Amino acid sequence: MITDEIRKKIQGVPYHFPPPLPKEERNESKMNVLPESEYVLIESSQSRDSYDELHLYDGANYVSVPLWLDDEYSAYAEFFDGFNATMILRYENGIWSIPTIYEEIVPLEGFVVIANGAQDVTCHFKAEQYQTPPTRYLYEGWSIVGSWDIPQWSARDNFISVVDDWTQATGYDAENQQYETSIINGGSGYHSDERVIYPGKGYYLWMNGPATLVPLKGTKDFQDLYYPQVGVEWVNDYTITPLSNSDDTAIGFYNTLGNAGWVQMFEKGDDEAQTSHFTVGEDWKYIDGVDVALFAGHGSFNITAYWIRLMEPKIVLFPTCEWGDHDLEWIFLHGCHTTKCPENFKAWPYWTMNGVHLVCGFYSEGWDVDDGTRLANYLLEGQTIKNAWFNATDYTHGSGIILRVIGENEACGNDHIWGSGSVISDPPVDANTYDEWWHYCD
Amino acid sequence: MKKNVLIIGFAVIILGIIVVMVGLTSQQQVTEGISVSDLPSIPETTGASGPYVLATTYPVVNDTYPVYKTIPPDFTDERVNRLRNLFGFSPNAQAGTSNEDVQVADGSKNPGSHLTIYKNSGAFMYNIPEKYFPYSTDVQPDLPSDEEARAIATKYLLERDLLPDDVQFKEVSIGSKYGHKTQDSYVLYNLTKRVRFVKEIQGIPVCNAGIAVSIGDKGEVVMATSSLREFYPEPVRFVKVLTPEQAYQRLLSNDLMIMPLGGGYDEILITNVTLGYWMEIQTYPQKYIMPVYAFSCVTGRGDETEQVMRYVSAVDPSEVQDLS
Incomplete structure (x- = not known):
């Protein structure tokens, strides 16, 4: 027997009748069953002919x-x-x-x-x-x-x-x-x-x-301190050389900041991680629409370029990215060789570093281990962005692994995440300069 | 005969992967404003499992090697206090504990110092964060020569009884750097030197753990760490180990102790193969210390070379399934 209670759920979610307009009368008997609109698709598009x-x-x-x-x-x-x-x-x-x-x-x-x-x-x-x-x-x-x-x-x-x-x-x-x-x-x-x-x-x-x-689009320099936003993308399920810990790193980072009050904007894993989320055109809805972002997965390169590997065949070439012109202040790239070549970050046709304060990554290979929760905790404790990256990653990586952080300028090296210390104003972007910090793990 | 069949089969698989990758390359996502011709193709996404070239001879190994049981890590107050005293922490230094570690921060001095004791391994790290992690500067710090650095580190550890007899000096290298790039110049400052020591068990080196000291401006020790685990000296028993050839096959099939987060190498030249004892990452628990094959490799991109390590377990799981 179908009870009223069952009828008033859609896909397991309790159904709520929209509130009646003032002076609108409701037929209570009709409120015991789902309205007809829930059985057929009723949807109208925009109620306007043009955007204005x-x-x-x-x-x-x-x-x-x-x-x-x-x-x-x-x-x-x-x-x-x-x-x-x-x-x-x-x-x-x-x-x-x-x-x-x-x-x-x-x-x-x-x-x-x-x-x-x-x-x-x-x-x-x-x-x-x-x-x-x-x-x-x-x-x-x-x-x-x-x-x-x-x-x-x-x-x-x-x-x-x-x-x-x-x-x-x-x-x-x-x-x-x-x-x-x-x-x-x-x-x-x-x-x-x-x-x-x-x-x-x-x-x-x-x-x-x-x-x-908070809209999906970032709140650059508007309410960052009050509504700091975090987003992560990760890939484990590679056809070639699959990984095990990318999800742990990304989701641990995401949830730790989320539990501390950060607005969680997106967490895209495996085939949900898309090139367009990182690159010019749609990045403002994802990577460049948050204050801090993290990617966990493979990095790769050939003789002409370095890139991030998403699920095959998707990749993210650094010169197709433009981070920081919308909202992004800091990004952690938990993948091999992601900061080996900072020249890639200000190359033709786009500048990866176009307002972003710091890009934290690996000069050498990195390892498939879980660093996300620890990294987020160090950030929340008040460590600087670069020190938190070095400290958290050094924790699990041994001799031979080299970390490198690229900053738009020297002052960026003293940045903390919003709410945990000082943050410099968005630095002017210079085509030819950057500062860098190297840490050799043990 | 079997070997030839295996080689032919392997070649067919590689060829198949290349054909698939060429097909996939044509489907690459393209960002608006960039034509396909601007994008490099996906080359060696075979990554770590791909182009290994053996350029050394296999080591001669015994059929069996001892397995050791670890001593449960010690992070009692007594040990924490002993380490605090060794590194000169104030009695008032703040201590905190988490699931992973015990941390002590001493803010009584300027700059402050920090001590971490890892619960799953008993490993520890002392450092002065402001000087240990790379910082910005426009003056080259006054670093000791490699010989001086080795002497400073050895003296520092001996004075604190932190250098056991079976731990030997390994190398001196750079520990941290800071660089500043402009249109006309690129300046790179070495901020610290790292002195590493390696432990041997019955003449076999320990992999993935050791003792290290970082030395900064004017020879100051800014970090000391030991990621070595304590273990009972009597072996649990001996286990049969894989042959180096079998380990090499495991390497080719990507059966590694730790998976690297990358690839793209055209060629990975194996320059040395040794047998060692594996100590896990210091955040991981570990009950037994077992043999592992360490493949020292040289690879790179263009003219740049890079040293990478690959570790393959030397023990088949069936050999140790009774060790829980």
């Missing part, structure tokens, strides 16, 4: 702005000037409210517009240099959220900073005035968290506990 225009339909529209609005157009009254609407509603911590005309519309916050007929609203965004990533505190229960920036990311990527807390995201098909099929954290099929969160739309997001939503 919101297209609204007659009735309820769940919307958001993906970027900061220009100061002259950021208040509700200015944004909806001349617009024919019955009501505009916000929802936070279980309470509906009507914003004042002076309140600012901000990214990550979704709201409901009850429109009288289809209309278009123009978004006047600030210039790119003023588009610093926002953050938002989310209470337990429902919130209405939006995504940050123009690119379309999956729900999994969008909500990765609150991955332990969100369970369900539900959009709204404004054209047909119906809820969309829920996206479930870790779900599959119709409910897959690989489904896209469309910029400009608003989504109900259910939180099992309070947490801070």
